[in-house]
């Protein structure tokens with residue numbers, strides 16, 4: 001049975017890209033329906049799934065089997081993504097570290113590898129404000145010290161785009177960030193397309209409100225990108241208190257030595273995480289956001 005990857009889901013169809021070794025399909029994809037039994041068993045094939053399929057007589061196909069998933073995201077519904085590219089603009093909209101940390105929690109929890117892009121660098125250089133340029137360097141340093149990869153980009157000048165491209169090679173990445181931070185522009189630049197941002201949006205599946213549409217964009221280097229606004233809808237309901245602190249990866253080595261097991265790192269005596277924050281070993285902003293997220297979680301859980 002031929003194998004392939006679902007690269008697009010639209011109106012009940014799954015578009016399967018056959019594995020390289022297999023017979024070429026019309027237009028590069030085989031338009032498939034899911035097997036009837038999937039529905040009965042509550043199985044939904046996802047974009048990114050590696051599948052076995054059977055070609056049918058009309059040139060279409062049936063997805064028969066979904067191979068085991070490495071990762072699975074609910075919002076956006078994508079399987080086997082390994083990396084999340086987090087975009088935050090230095091301007092327009094202004095940098096929001098609280099939101100950045102919130103995205104990171106979500107990404108860590110989903111088991112994806114985060115790649116942080118600080119976009120629109122040119123807007124900072126333009127007004128030659130040294131203070132702002134300095135603070136950009138500080139933010140980069142802050143997250144690099146935690147162990148994240150941070151790339152400063154500009155889709156206008158091309159800064160950083162090749163470096164981002166290299167990180168996308170050979171795997172499925174989801175692009176995430178508030179609207180307006182420059183996701184389409186960066187993708188546009190990487191794809192070497194010269195379409196208008198609005199046209200790109202259409203190509204990327206935005207602005208189509210009639211159907212739920214998820215699609216992977218294939219890059220030259222074998223990478224796949226999902227540009228999905230859905231990723232910004234963060235939800236803490238499924239996170240526990242301990243899980244939240246594990247999602248702040250630099251807390252972990254301190255948390256091991258807290259006096260109490262299951263320490264929430266808020267008020268307990270002998271808390272090494274709080275001590276590290278007080279000593280500046282953990283960035284003040286990170287600890288502050290942790291406390292805020294704890295509050296938000298409690299608030300949410302009360303309401304549901």
Ligand code: GDP
Pocket residue numbers: 119120121122123153154155156157177178179180181182183184185186197
């Ligand atoms: P998206 O909503 O995240 O996909 O953001 P877009 O790519 O549509 O960009 C939003 C706006 O920011 C557009 O007006 C872009 O022209 C502008 N923009 C995007 N990237 C850059 C950049 O690197 N530099 C500057 N100066 N503007 C940018």
Ligand code: ZN
Pocket residue numbers: 255258259263264265266268270271272273274
């Ligand atoms: Zn603690």
